[in-house]
Amino acid sequence: MSDLTYRIVVGLEIHVQLCTRTKMFCGCALSFGEEANSRVCPVCLGLPGALPVMNGQAVEYAILAAMALNCEIAEFTKWDRKGYYYPDLPKNYQISQYDLPLGGPGYIEIPLEGGKTKSIRIRRAHLEEDAGKNLHTAGAHSQVDLNRAGTPLLEIVTEPDLNSPEQVRALAVELQRIVRYLGVSEADMQKGHMRFEPNVNLVIERAGQQFKTPIAEVKNLNSFRALERSVAYEAQRQLDEFLETGKTMQMGNKSTRGWDDANEATVLQREKEEAHDYRYFPDPDLVPVTPTPEWLAAIRSRLCELPLQRQVRYVQEYALSDYDAGVLTADRSTADFFEQAVQAGGAAKRVCNLLTQVGLKLGNERGRDLPGLGLEAAGVADLAKMIDAGTISASAGNTILSAMVETGKKPDALAEELNLLQKSDAGELERILDKVLAENPAIVTQITSGDKKAQKARGFLLGQVMQKTKGQANPKVVSELLNKKLGG
């Protein structure tokens, strides 16, 4: 067994809920947590006689996302009915896109360890309507809530180009960043806005021979953690199974598994892929979509620099660490704010520190973005400048940023009000220093005689000055004065 090597192969299907104002084919508002069946109408209830009308905003969002994923955009796309019976599907067919999806082949760049990136091919991206929800809470009968029925979903399918649980996670996180950047989805995992279905198997090399294990599809994962762990679990399980049974991939032996979060294990749902026949056919109630070049151009103009490009640029342009650049580019509003502050004259590293150490922390606590906290980029830039000019200390800067959020006041006013201005007036500091030197002749001697405790002695004298100025002396100025007087 010692010569066995293997590679994990994963293709991912992702459903992203678009944040349109209304549902995919009717005027009902999108819903989360409302009273069951309170956001419904004849269309999304699938009542007899009701007809769907396409939501143009959903198509625009989907095309925008597909453009960001470098997909070919179809010149002609249409709606198909996918037929299957399930209680949460009121028409017993789902309006989806079959053979002519709006997004054709494309790719997405994902970040790897150490600032490198990898390109993962996208097979297709298409729009469809979500089903409702079966509720199994009320006694002997199940109930159905159709608030979610008709919610627009963008389904994205990747090629099997992912080769580790970490890459799978990275793609999911990157996709979340992208759709949030584009403003096409809130991508809130807690609300089920992103759902993942990895198709996993292994390519095993043993004794010069190659084996492929049967593919397992893990259904309906709705957290990054579950996604990553389920892929890791599957890899190990398939390796173990292969070593035990030698079973390899064949037609029809793809299985479907679920994720048991409590036990951190995948659970077999269906041994053999059922011969699904969805009886797809073009929905006669809807007309095909043929995007005009003008419309596509208008959508394309809303494309922006993608988060990963931005992250790489921050490392190169601003000499930020990959980590800091990642934090700043995690969402578009933060990155935009950061760049505005830099534009307004704040040093990049200083602005970065202020935002990552204080701004984003407060934002997270209050569930707001930086502008939502009442911060202005110009104010943060001023604050950064004050720190770099020595007007205030770095730690005073953090205090002032918190106070800016609390009070909405300008940084200079706050520095004064909170008594955080550093004394940099060389004349005044020299008088204080002279006094300290006069009071501590023994310490002065230690320094001038080049005693081995000289360094400690300098620190003591500095401390004395700080004490007399109640901590407001600019340590840099004091230190320079000390050098001048005693040699340094």
Place this chain on the structure above:
Amino acid sequence: MSVHELTAIELRDAIAAKRITSVDATRAVLGRIERIDLIAGAYLSVFADRAIQAAEAVDRRIAAGKPVGPLAGVPVAVKDVMCTSFGTTTCGSRVLESFHAPYDATVVRRLLAADAVIVGKTNMDEFAMGSSTENSGLKRTVNPWDSSRVPGGSSGGSAAAVAARMCFAALGSDTGGSIRQPASFCGVVGLKPTYGRVSRYGLVAYGSSLDQIGPFGRTVADAALMLNVIAGHDPADSTSVSEDVAPVEDYLQKLTEPVEGLRIGVASGFNAGADPAVRQAIERAVQGYRDAGAQVVEVAMPHLDYAIAAYYVIATAEASSNLARYDGVHYGHRTPDPADYVEVYSKSREEALGKEVKRRIMLGTYALSSGYYDAYYLKALRVRNLIRGDFVRAFEQCDCLAMPVAPTTAFKLGENVDDPLKMYLSDIYTIAVNLAGIPGISVPCGFDEAGLPIGLQLIGPAFSEARLLRIARMHEARTDWHTKKPAVIEQGMA
């Protein structure tokens, strides 16, 4: 003359002129329904109180000199396949026997906005699948001209109600001939408009790409008046046509003006399969046009023979999907004691759907199944395109085609129920029009030796309703077939 003998337009004008009240007209119609409909079986539901209230409201507004709509005070009927927020919408099916729609179909809203008085909803073949109304799961409708015969279908209730003067006009729906064929069997005018001319919103779907709502009237003008009310773009129906593309016309305006330089097309040899009486009546009608100065041209329609085959693939494929929702989960009949959720589906459908509906669902399911899709559904779509092409080429040579509506007059109740294929083949003259999405109208053009009415079918290019109605009116103006009354009117239905 009794009120019920007036045409819809005459009645409307009499009400507007305060010579008669809408309440009197409505009471007259309700009285006839009470007397006749026990036997005729045209109505599935009658809204007597509601209708009287609506009539009173119209009368009050007219008395007060307020403006009213184009159908003000006229009692009309609606096929029970269009949703109404009042009463039930059954589609003639036990699965929807107690279904109350929470909304009005667009055409119903338009009728109400035009101040029509909706007196009731009419019987039909279950989910509009049939040619005799015998497939209704709820009621039997008979032909007012002969109560041992079918009224035609699927809109048999609407046709019978208009013929028996139990309303002044009615709406039906036509997927493969379901307005024109019962109009022919019952001796009234029935128009299937161009696909997209009338909104389908609220029309319970059978074959979505073929279904179209249209009017029944006793005259061409009444049909035109009804079309004026229901035609137009509807943002709730993506397949309804924008008025930039095809503006709605006033179909009454030039109705009585003959069409200059009219060319009538006759499909060579295509009428050969019709009964001699039908053939003769059609030939006589065509001769009438010739006598009026029209040119008659022979046109080739090489693909019409494939229309029935294509239709029964496309319509049933769409139906198998459209009818999937009647599953007992959300509304409609649910089996009383299911073992599990799969049984909710299988038993609810088994118990409440009729034989013909099940047959078509199975046909359509098969046609869409993986491995058969190309051979059936896709091929049928290609045939459909060829048939469209036949019509396009024909209309380069003529303004409209004239042909029978059906190969026979009304057949006996029960005569064809055990022979579905024979029933399907009787749609030969009407089906191609739905496949091509173009308008067709049936106007009375004679009677057979048994005294049963025969309809002349006129077919025009897409959105040519105004011209088609004028051509139909030319025939009507030269003949008196439309003035004949079914025996029921004189004798009661006994």
